[in-house]
Amino acid sequence: MTTTSSPSARRKARRFALQALYQWQLAGHPVHEIEAQFRAQNDMKKVDLQYFHDLLQGVSERREELDGLIAPALDRKVQELSQVEKVILRLGAFELLARLDVPYRVVINEGIELAKLFGADDSFKYVNGVLDKVARQCRQVEIVAR
Template identity: 50%
Template sequence: MSSKSARRRAREFALQGVYQWLISGNSVPQIEDQVQQAAGFDKADAALFTTLLRGALEAPAALEAEFAPFIDRTVAELSPIERAVLTVATYELKHHVEVPYKVVINEAIELTKSYGGTDGHRFVNGVLDKVAAQLRSVEVEARKAQTGDK
């Protein structure tokens, strides 16, 4: 088994927290408490986990509004995993510009491969590419110019 970085683990636990919120409707403090008791949490970046979970659940409808134009169904019709991944990644794209957008997208793809349906990662990648182009247009354009991508 490959060793995961503390930041990847934090994103994984944030995903689990948002998923739990979507399924159970539990409060953020309840979810935070439960997730922090989970096996392996001691190896996660706890500060990043807290930032991502609270950030994603502070105004989830606003984050969903950022990616909703790029999905082929309603937000409510997404699988809970895809919805949770998109919410956390959109939060990170929008509020943590210090993290390169490609890193945010790649992390989201890896989480979806681990937890989501068969082709969920392709869907998440396509949606987040469009979200990044909207929220981080300067960074996306600079990367395209640098790499010669279209």
């Protein structure tokens, strides 16, 4: 199976990663089992499989670090976020921290789009504000260069 790495393939990888990480947060099953289930039960032909894998592993392995990065940008505790917001913010924080190949504006925009698709009515505004603050912390050099 070949891995596609177009922007739309990464967008699909993010959507599946959000769903898989949501399941991981709620059920607590090992991430590798959830990944295998997603690969078996979904049409993954046009998905960047490596990116999907990297997001699942990165967010699950670095959850505490990501929560620590997100926490100062929140108006409440990480535990008080909705499950969807928590996944979106962890995904975005991971990409801002570990995926320097993805421009910070793309990370923020993808988080907004995920929140519009899966979150509550105005959660995209909250996600935008939080990820913008996290980007200022993680990507200062890139932001100043713009």
